[in-house]
Amino acid sequence: MLKRIITLTLALALMFAMAASAETRSAQTPLGGAGSAKLNNITLAVEAINGTTIPYGGRFSFNETVGPRTTGRGFQTAPNGRGAMVTGGGVAQAASTLYLALLAAGDDVKLDPVKTYGSRFADHYVDDDDHAVVTDYDAGIDLSFTCRAESLTISMWMDDRNVYCSLTTDGADDSGNASGWFADAPFAPVGTVVPSRRRIAIVSLDCGGDEDVLHNVQLAADSISDTSLATGDTFSFNDIVGPREKKYGYVRALNGRGAVVTGGGVAQVASALWLAIKDSGDFAIVEKSTYGSKYNQDYVASSADAIVTDYEAGRDFAFRYTGFGSVTVYTYVTDGQLYCEIYEN
Numbered sequence: 498m499l500k501r502i503i504t505l506t507l508a509l510a511l512m513f514a515m516a517a518s519a520e521t522r523s524a525q526t527p528l529g530g531a532g533s534a535k536l537n538n539i540t541l542a543v544e545a546i547n548g549t550t551i552p553y554g555g556r557f558s559f560n561e562t563v564g565p566r567t568t569g570r571g572f573q574t575a576p577n578g579r580g581a582m583v584t585g586g587g588v589a590q591a592a593s594t595l596y597l598a599l600l601a602a603g604d605d606v607k608l609d610p611v612k613t614y615g616s617r618f619a620d621h622y623v624d625d626d627d628h629a630v631v632t633d634y635d636a637g638i639d640l641s642f643t644c645r646a647e648s649l650t651i652s653m654w655m656d657d658r659n660v661y662c663s664l665t666t667d668g669a670d671d672s673g674n675a676s677g678w679f680a681d682a683p684f685a686p687v688g689t690v691v692p693s694r695r696r697i698a699i700v701s702l703d704c705g706g707d708e709d710v711l712h713n714v715q716l717a718a719d720s721i722s723d724t725s726l727a728t729g730d731t732f733s734f735n736d737i738v739g740p741r742e743k744k745y746g747y748v749r750a751l752n753g754r755g756a757v758v759t760g761g762g763v764a765q766v767a768s769a770l771w772l773a774i775k776d777s778g779d780f781a782i783v784e785k786s787t788y789g790s791k792y793n794q795d796y797v798a799s800s801a802d803a804i805v806t807d808y809e810a811g812r813d814f815a816f817r818y819t820g821f822g823s824v825t826v827y828t829y830v831t832d833g834q835l836y837c838e839i840y841e842n
Contacts, residue, residue, distance in 0.1 A: 520605075523663045524597035526590055526622040528655070535575035535587035538566070539660060542591035547653040551644040557651075559592050559632050559640040566634055578629050579832070580619040585634075589614075590622050590660055591653065592630040592640045597623070598662040605646040605666045610696065610827055610840055612638050617832065622660075636831060697824065698773040698839040702765055702796045704830065709750035710762035714835055716746055717763040718828040721770075725825045725842065726818040731783055732826070734767050734806050734814040741808055753803050754791040760808075764788075765796050766828060767804040767814040769837040772797070779820030784813045796835075 528536070545563045566572045566585025575586035578593075599606050611630060618629040630640050646666035653662045704711050720738045741747045741760025750761035753768075774780040785804065792800035804814050818824060823842045828835070 521663050521665045522598050522601035523661065524594055524601065525659045525661045526594045526597070527659055528590075528657070529621060531587065532575065534573035537571070537573050538575055538585050538587040539591055540655060541571055542588040543653045543655055543660060546591065546595065546651055548650070550648055550650045553644055553647050555644050557642055557644070559595070560634045560637075563588060563591075563632075564634070576620075578614045578620050578631065579617045581832075589630055589632055590620075592632045593623050593628055594660045594662045595651065595653070596630045596640060597628060598664045599642060600628075602646075602649075602664050602666065605644070605649065605664075607643040607645055609639070609641045609643075610838060611640060612829075612831070612836070631831065633831065636829070638829065638831060695841045696838060697777065697779075697841055698837070700769050700772040700837045702769050702772075702835045704762070704765060704796065704833050704835050705794075706833070707750060707762075709748045710765075711830065711833065713741070713747050713750055713760050713762040714765050715830045717741075717766040718830055718835060721766065721826060722828045723825060725823055727823040728818060728821060730823075731815055731817045732770075733783075734770070735808050735811075736813075738763060738766075738806075739808070751794070753788045753794050753796075753805060755793045764803070764805055765835055766837075767806050768797050768802055769828065769835055770826070771804050771814065772802055773826075773837045773839050774816060775802075777820075779818060779824075781817045781819050783815035783817055785816075786812050786814075 528539075531539070542563045546559075549557065549562060551557050564570060566588060568584060572585040574582050574584050577583050577586040578589045596611065599608060613627050614629040614631055615626050618626040620629070623629050631638055632640055648667045650665045651662065652665065653660070655661065704714050717738045724732065724737060726732055739745060741763055743759060747760040749757050749759050752758050752761040753764045771785070786806075787801055788803040788805050789800055792803040794803070797803050806812055806814050825840050825842055827838045827840070830836070
């Protein structure tokens with residue numbers, strides 16, 4: 498408790514000292530009935546983050562700052578945001594508290610795509626499920642952002658009731674630009690309105706409990722994730738994912754018509770992509786086939802959405818981006834769910 502009081506005092510002193518030339522945004526989340534293991538994990542995350550300063554144009558990564566959540570680093574087994582017992586359970590509350598403060602920071606930060614628990618959130622430290630941030634060091638699911646203020650300092654601390662986060666930002670200089678701005682910098686000067694990346698689609702599919710299917714889905718999703726398309730670019734599922742062969746790590750599993758084949762399950766990733774773009778006017782289909790009446794699984798509700806791909810037979814799922822600028826596709830698997838998100842760049 499003494500350590501937390503000292504941390505709180507230092508954080509408040511920092512805030513008052515900078516008040517004349519800086520802005521502060523704050524957030525807090527309740528600890529409720531968190532057990533000792535969960536409190537231990539949250540404390541480790543909070544202490545790792547507290548005092549972090551990011552310069553203009555610098556990037557913050559929750560995973561890099563907090564590090565692996567392992568027993569060797571002091572983390573304990575505790576319930577996570579969906580109630581599962583995991584090593585490091587509870588650190589997502591620290592991430593969620595930081596996220597709430599970042600939302601209040603507006604144009605001073607540019608957030609990267611954020612993964613949340615959504616309807617699977619089983620705790621109560623945030624009121625909105627879409628504010629319950631998921632982080633997973635091993636899976637690469639992160640909370641990260643770029644600083645657009647002259648500098649940003651993160652203060653985090655705890656008491657017996659809450660987790661607190663304050664973001665203190667230095668503003669622009671008299672010319673309206675951030676200190677250190679130069680002509681070929683990759684970011685617009687502070688004072689320019691730069692909108693956050695807009696998510697234009699999100700889809701999730703339940704991959705079921707078959708570990709072999711999930712393994713193949715994960716391989717295909719990893720191949721595709723972070724693919725960017727500029728106006729006129731064509732996305733080819735077969736070109737990006739490549740051959741579904743044993744030497745590339747694929748295993749035999751059920752496909753969309755219930756047959757056991759090497760790479761069975763990858764069509765779920767193609768189906769998620771299709772669902773993400775089907776209602777958008779910014780994508781033109783180049784090639785698409787479905788299982789039709791042969792579809793007998795349940796990862797999509799309609800056989801018309803059950804995309805079939807076959808590398809050897811040359812059956813592809815391909816589309817062209819026809820919108821303005823560029824977009825980036827993110828595909829990933831967490832807790833047996835396949836996600837596909839598309840963001841404007």
